[in-house]
Amino acid sequence: MTQLTLHDSQRRANVPFQPLDPEHVRVYYCGPTVYDLPHLGNLRAMLTADILTRLLRRLYPRVTFVRNITDVDDKITARAAANNETIAQLTERTTAEFHADLAAMNMLPPDIEPRATHNIEEMVAMIAHLIELGHAYEAEGHVLFAVASFPSYGALSGRDTDELVAGARVEVAPYKRDPGDFVLWKPSRPTQPGWNSPWGRGRPGWHIECSAMSHRYLGENFDIHGGGSDLLFPHHENERAQSLCCFPGSTFANYWVHNAMLLVDGEKMSKSLGNFLTIRDVLARGPVEALRLLLMGAQYHSVLNFTWDGLDEARRTLDRFYRALEMAGPLDVEDRPLPAAFLAALCDDLNTPLAIAELHAMATAALAGNKDAAVDLLASGRTIGLLMQEPEAWFRGxxxxxxxxxxxxxxxxxxxxxxxxxxxxxxxxxxxxxxxxxxxxxxxxxxxxxxxx
RNA sequence: GGUCCGGUGGCAGAAUGGUGAUGCAGCGGACUGCAAAUCCGCGUACGUGGGUUCGAUUCCCGCCCGGACCUCCA
Structure with missing residues (x-):
């Protein structure tokens, strides 16, 4: 079997992937905060997870892929109020839209999709335990994680705590013992969502939910934790600190996978900058399968600049692949093993551009009349969520x-x-x-x- | 300011210590009533200054440039 290599953010190197249990690989990904449509940058992260888990399923007999839904957050509260709707209405609708967009891009659903609001008890239990162990403290209705109690804080994102303090541009709340301390639990006003807890009615801080849900569904130690590179600090650093402190002797995630940002005009696509596009914007210009191919056109670990020309080119590339399939006629890809070079490209830290180059080689052979190559092309394309349509349907649109x-x-x-x-x-x-x-x-x-x- | 990532041909984008992927675009040709598709052929690159080496785009150092993170963020 081809060895999978991943770029691990914590080791800052490409390393061979060795699962804790080769019979059961466990993956956790940070999912969306459901207050608005996912934009193309969000989708890039989801796509990275999709390709990774599709590949893992090829390589290992069982994979559990957990991706959460964050349905309690101050942005949600604010947006619901602005829309004059309830929080539940907003999160239900946005979650449905999220599912629809991912399905439109041929992304497979996770095995488990826990919601933060369904896991408050676990979070409260973890917070209480962290207080018991001296890693957290209560102050003015808040519960804060004590960064100083965890010596390896910063090891994941490669920062030391002194630098964090020196470079901190945020105003430090006066009740914090250390400027780097972060909120585990905060009090809610009557108009804000809240749950009863030993520290009064309140709601969880952002980071604790992922610690609680990964523990509940995957255990203290699991294989891969993924997300966008913008989550590396503070979100993942904080998750790691909470989990390792709550479960002494555990390792939390063995591999950290972070995808680079999607750019527009050389700048990160983000909601706060307002330069974001959604699937709806793309549909006006081309099929979603072209978007999927476009997002795979750069390796996940590199930044990718979105352009409309790039989308058009991705569409022309698919034209070529579908042309090759059309020429070959009906194909049966049942149980077709993947071409070695194609699989090797994916196993090399999800090198999708190289894998696509392999698809081109197969297409060239197929266009020359090699029907076997056409079967390889279809089987390979479908393992990365491409070439899902009949050629005629693709061309006729x-x-x-x-x-x-x-x-x-x-x-x-x-x-x-x-x-x-x-x-x-x-x-x-x-x-x-x-x-x-x-x-x-x-x-x-x-x-x-x-x-x- | 600190940390990290990157700078490859017109564009996108890989690999690699020594005959420089792949695709798009461009040019010439074949095929076609005309086209399209397809096929054949052609051209152009390694930010910059040093170092290591028989030899560097590939390794090391400085510099320049771009991006991300340090604050919500995929």
Missing amino acids: EAGDGPSEAEIDALIAERLAARTAKDFARADAIRKELSDKGVMLEDGSSGTTWRRA
Whole structure:
């Protein structure tokens, strides 16, 4: 079996992946805070998780992939108030939209998708235990994690606590013992969501939920923890601190995987900058499968600059792959083993650009008439969530406001008659007419086919 | 200011201590009534200054440039 190598953020190096239990690989990913539609940058992180877990399922007999939904957060509270709806309405709707967007991009659902609000008890228990062990303290209704009680704080993100203090630009709350201390539990006003706890009615800090849910569903020690690189600090650093302190002797995640940011015009795509795009924006310009390919066009560990030209190019690339499949006719990929070079590319720290280059090699062979290569192409593409459609459906697309299939067929028949009669002026007029409406005709040896531009 | 990541041909984007992927775009040709698709052929790159080496795009150091994080963030 090909050895999977991953870039581990904590070791800052590519390392061979060795699961704790080869019979059961366990992965935790930070999911969305459900207050708005996911943007393309969010989707990049979800896609990295999708490719990683798809690959793990190829390599190991059992994989448990947990990805949480953060449904309690001050941004949610604020947005619900602004929308004049309840928090539950907002989070339910946004969660449904999130699921729909991921499904549209052929992402597989996680095995377990816990919600923060369903795990408050676990969080309260962990916080209480952290206080018992001297790693947390109560102050003015808050419970704070005492960074000084954990010597290896900063080891994950590569910072030392002195620097953090020196560089801190945030105002330090006066009740903190140490400027780096962070909130585990905070009091809620009556208008804010809250749960009863030993420290009064309140709500959890952001970081504790992932510690509680990963522990509940994966245990004290598990294999991989992933998320966007912007979560490395403070979120993941804090999760790690809480979990390791709460469960002495445990290791928490053995490998940390962080995807780099998606940029727009050289800047991070983010909601706070307002430069974000959602799937809805993309759909107006091209199929979502092209977006998926575009996001795989750079290795997950590198920043990727989103451009509309890039989306168009990804679509043309898929045209080429689908053309190769179309030429080969019906294919059966059942139980097809993956080509070694393709699998090796994915196992090399999810080197999707190299894997796509392998797809091109398969497509070239398939276009030359090698049907076996076409089967390889389809099997390989589908393992990374591509080439899910029939070629004809890909090329013909949605009619939208263009001519219907019946109208197109009628014009093709008329054009055929004109061509037979050598009336090329009429034939070309029909080609032009359809072309103006976004339908391209292609005369082949077995008749005329068409596709939408 | 601190930490981290990166700078490859017109564009996107890999690998690699020694004959420089892959795709898109461009150019020439074949095929086609015309096109499209396909096929054949062509060109152009390693931010910068040093060092190590028989030899560096690949390793090391300085500098310049870009991005991320240090605050909510995928």
